[in-house]
Amino acid sequence: MEERTEIASLGEFGLIDHLTRNNETKNASTILSVGDDGAVIDHFGRQTVVSTDLLLEGIHFDLSYTPLKHLGYKSVVVNLSDIYAMNAVPTQILLSIGISNKFSVEALDEFYEGVYTACKQYDVDLVGGDTTTSQRGFIISVTAIGEVAPDKYVTRSGAKENDLICVSGDLGAAFLGLTLLEREKMIFESTGAQPDLENQAYIVGRLLKPEARKDVVEYFAAQNVLPTSMMDISDGLSSELLHICKQSNVGCVLYEDKIPFSEDMKEFAYKLELDPTACALSGGEDYELLFTVSQADYEKINQNNGFSIIGYITAPSEGQHIITRGGSRHQLVAQGWNHLKK
Amino acid sequence: MEERTEIASLGEFGLIDHLTRNNETKNASTILSVGDDGAVIDHFGRQTVVSTDLLLEGIHFDLSYTPLKHLGYKSVVVNLSDIYAMNAVPTQILLSIGISNKFSVEALDEFYEGVYTACKQYDVDLVGGDTTTSQRGFIISVTAIGEVAPDKYVTRSGAKENDLICVSGDLGAAFLGLTLLEREKMIFESTGAQPDLENQAYIVGRLLKPEARKDVVEYFAAQNVLPTSMMDISDGLSSELLHICKQSNVGCVLYEDKIPFSEDMKEFAYKLELDPTACALSGGEDYELLFTVSQADYEKINQNNGFSIIGYITAPSEGQHIITRGGSRHQLVAQGWNHLKK
Numbered sequence: 001m002e003e004r005t006e007i008a009s010l011g012e013f014g015l016i017d018h019l020t021r022n023n024e025t026k027n028a029s030t031i032l033s034v035g036d037d038g039a040v041i042d043h044f045g046r047q048t049v050v051s052t053d054l055l056l057e058g059i060h061f062d063l064s065y066t067p068l069k070h071l072g073y074k075s076v077v078v079n080l081s082d083i084y085a086m087n088a089v090p091t092q093i094l095l096s097i098g099i100s101n102k103f104s105v106e107a108l109d110e111f112y113e114g115v116y117t118a119c120k121q122y123d124v125d126l127v128g129g130d131t132t133t134s135q136r137g138f139i140i141s142v143t144a145i146g147e148v149a150p151d152k153y154v155t156r157s158g159a160k161e162n163d164l165i166c167v168s169g170d171l172g173a174a175f176l177g178l179t180l181l182e183r184e185k186m187i188f189e190s191t192g193a194q195p196d197l198e199n200q201a202y203i204v205g206r207l208l209k210p211e212a213r214k215d216v217v218e219y220f221a222a223q224n225v226l227p228t229s230m231m232d233i234s235d236g237l238s239s240e241l242l243h244i245c246k247q248s249n250v251g252c253v254l255y256e257d258k259i260p261f262s263e264d265m266k267e268f269a270y271k272l273e274l275d276p277t278a279c280a281l282s283g284g285e286d287y288e289l290l291f292t293v294s295q296a297d298y299e300k301i302n303q304n305n306g307f308s309i310i311g312y313i314t315a316p317s318e319g320q321h322i323i324t325r326g327g328s329r330h331q332l333v334a335q336g337w338n339h340l341k342k
Numbered sequence: 343m344e345e346r347t348e349i350a351s352l353g354e355f356g357l358i359d360h361l362t363r364n365n366e367t368k369n370a371s372t373i374l375s376v377g378d379d380g381a382v383i384d385h386f387g388r389q390t391v392v393s394t395d396l397l398l399e400g401i402h403f404d405l406s407y408t409p410l411k412h413l414g415y416k417s418v419v420v421n422l423s424d425i426y427a428m429n430a431v432p433t434q435i436l437l438s439i440g441i442s443n444k445f446s447v448e449a450l451d452e453f454y455e456g457v458y459t460a461c462k463q464y465d466v467d468l469v470g471g472d473t474t475t476s477q478r479g480f481i482i483s484v485t486a487i488g489e490v491a492p493d494k495y496v497t498r499s500g501a502k503e504n505d506l507i508c509v510s511g512d513l514g515a516a517f518l519g520l521t522l523l524e525r526e527k528m529i530f531e532s533t534g535a536q537p538d539l540e541n542q543a544y545i546v547g548r549l550l551k552p553e554a555r556k557d558v559v560e561y562f563a564a565q566n567v568l569p570t571s572m573m574d575i576s577d578g579l580s581s582e583l584l585h586i587c588k589q590s591n592v593g594c595v596l597y598e599d600k601i602p603f604s605e606d607m608k609e610f611a612y613k614l615e616l617d618p619t620a621c622a623l624s625g626g627e628d629y630e631l632l633f634t635v636s637q638a639d640y641e642k643i644n645q646n647n648g649f650s651i652i653g654y655i656t657a658p659s660e661g662q663h664i665i666t667r668g669g670s671r672h673q674l675v676a677q678g679w680n681h682l683k684k
Contacts, residue, residue: 031389035589036497037427037573038393040490047373048390051380054438054472054483085379096396096483130396141396141438141483148382155378231379247377 005105016131018105019112025125027091029147032127039127041092046147051082057137065181065195068107070208072114075140078234080122081212081287083146085232087154087220090122090146096130098139122214152226154291159229159248163292165311166227166301168216171237172276173265175283176200177207179272202264210287216306223300230291238281239334240290242320248292251314254322254332258310281322282335347447358473360447361454367467369433371489374469381469383434388489393424399479407523407537410449412550414456417482420576422464423554423629425488427574429496429562432464432488438472440481464556494568496633501571501590505634507653508643510558513579514618515607517625518542519549521614544606552629558648565642572633580623581676582632584662590634593656596664596674600652623664624677 010018020034032040041048055075057063063071076093083090095115099108119126124144180203184195197204212232220227229244237259245252261269261276269276280286292313293301301307320332352360362376374382383390397417399405405413418435425432437457441450461468466486522545526537539546555574562569571586579601587594603611603618611618622628634655635643643649662674 032495032497036499037424038391038430038486038488038495040428040495041390041392042492043385043390045387048383048385048487049380050383050434050436050470050485050487052436052438052470052472052483052485054440054474054481056440056474056476056481058477059440059475082379086382088380092392094392094394094485096394098396098398098401098481128392128394130394132396132398133401134398135400136478139396139398139440139481141394143392143394143436143485144380145390145392146380150384153374153380153382155374157378 003106007099007101007103007105007108010105012131015105019108020126022116023126025127026123027125029091030125030127033125034128039092039094041127041145043147045150047150047153049083049086049088049146049148049153050143051079052141052143053079053082055140057139062185063138064185066208068110069114072111073118073209075142076115076118077210077212078287079142079144080124081232081234083144084212084214084217085230085289086146086148087152087217087227087230088146088148089217090124090144092125092127092145093119094128094143095126096141098132098134100134100136100138103138122212154227154230156229156231156244157247159244159250159292159313160294161250161313161315163228163294163313164298164301164309165241165252165254165292165313166307166309167237167260167288167290168213168306169286169288170260170262170265171233171286171288172269172279172283173203173206173262174210174285175279176265176268176272176274177203177205178285179274180204181207200264200268202262203268207285210285212287213289216289219304225293225297225300227291227293230289233284233286233288233290235284236282236334237290238332242332242334244290244292245320249316251316251318252311252320252332253314254311256322256324258308260308345448349441349443349445349447349450352447354473357447361450362468364458365468367469368465369467371433372467372469375467376470381434381436383487385489387492389492389495391425391428391430391488391490391495392485393421394483394485395421395424397482399481404527405480406527408550410452411456414453415460415551417484418457418460419552419554420629421484421486422466423574425486426554426556426559427572427631428488428490429494429559429569429572430488430490431559432466432486434467434469434487435461436470436485437468438483440474440476442476442478442480445480464554496569496572498571498573498586499589501586501592501634501655502636503592503655503657505570505636505655506640506643506651507583507594507596507634507655508649508651509579509602509630509632510555510648511628511630512602512604512607513575513628513630514611514621514625515545515548515604516552516627517621518607518610518614518616519545519547520627521616522546523549542606542610544604545610549627552627554629555631558631561646567635567639567642569633569635572631575626575628575630575632577626578624578676579632580674584674584676586632586634587662591658593658593660594653594662594674595656596653598664598666600650602650
């Protein structure tokens, strides 16, 4: 039988001690970590980048098909992704959780195992947080802190006419993973049939255990490339590209046939009679990086197989468009994640 | 009739634009604020202090007697209090909220009015956050960031034998405020009678609109006092003093007759047949600062009417005790807030 230790048996402070007992700090900038009113950080003349996300059960994740360890990992990763999207390197996180009494200490340990695995993978220190009771549902709030050399951060607002629009990795798979898991959940609930994930490890993994593109920011540093704008793709390519266009006050042309897909993703999309392009444009949670670079950096981007050049920036008067495989030109619209889910 | 604008009518990004439209930054260290994946901060050779709190409806606040504007103010202040408790000066906050559709845009505006009022009062910039839907209940997560001159931060672990134990302001009033509001809520729910707050503006205000002790940290800087340990009183004096003793590995003697009360608080406690000392020891949310100083700083502390010297630090082997008005000696125990509420 699995062990179940009630959280109440440890008390609030006992629980915090328990969850942070193996927490070791690795960054020289982490001067004081968990256990006080605040943490102390010294970035030694670098600039500090901060970002925060709130993840709620029933809205952002479904515990019926999300292993707690993966949830812990993902909660950290999606925040680190925001720091990389600023061209910065994450160094610390703060993690707050609200938990109902349906959780045991063992369940929380699983969640924290994922949290610490992500911290180790990305060399960040967990330096603080808050632990509280919730009346219902699991609540996760993560704040990530990073550092960047003075004025080397990259915003959404620096894209210039003629810049190349680029993206890392491949898109749309996380959305298909969600579609598959939601389908299997529905079947399970109505028939009791065991989930059949059809060996779709790649697309399911993209949803449940995403990675943040640390390597992309490292590549920029090694190649001395400073993107003119950047953001991570959490809501779908259209929505993110339109954000960059709006905040940079520019137009864009996006080529449908340049959008990168994995083979697994394309095959499975066709099987579900979904358009891979629609999945990439409107599905979210791929956590790839969308960025623009000056044409002078073309070679440095083109030589990296992990990047795709998917379009270019235009004057604002030209608007935002996508050129389809068939050669027709359509206005780019952000239908977003919620639209696709319906 | 009051206006009611549905949040859905603005959309997520429209809502963020709406809530941050008047957001101005004041700190030179705030290089990039809301509107990107992250905010950028430069503390110019100072150390960065961070702290975070999660506030949940039904656990940390009750909307039936908490005006939204006060809730916004308090959500910020309780986090700033943690930064002051490190002897640091808060400079930025990140604010995430989860809201159900029972909230209108007007209701959120009220909440943000309180948030911005606190930001203005304490000279901090709101630089980021996350806005999401919740299935039930209002969820607030605040991360506060501050700065401190290198190695001038004060932890809970530096108290030394013979140090003086000091506290700012007066204690126990917030707990009485909560007791009064809970009583009136119960009467209203069972009889429909309008709340009678008995002109207890002070104690109700201490609960609903607490202040963080910015002035105390400023006084330390002006007088060149560096406390040996410090924390803010959110859970009650016993619990906090025991934290300092545990983390500093020391004992303490606390004098009951030195614990500061306001006249309003004492009178009302007697009226409710509550012991003021018990309210201070076990009631929380006063957000005063509890600190220890070396005896060499006695004059500098004693000359400030806003401080009370309530005891002294002993060797760890002597344990933690309170000397009552009657002169008897009792072990100090942390019964905490929850105990008192029962």
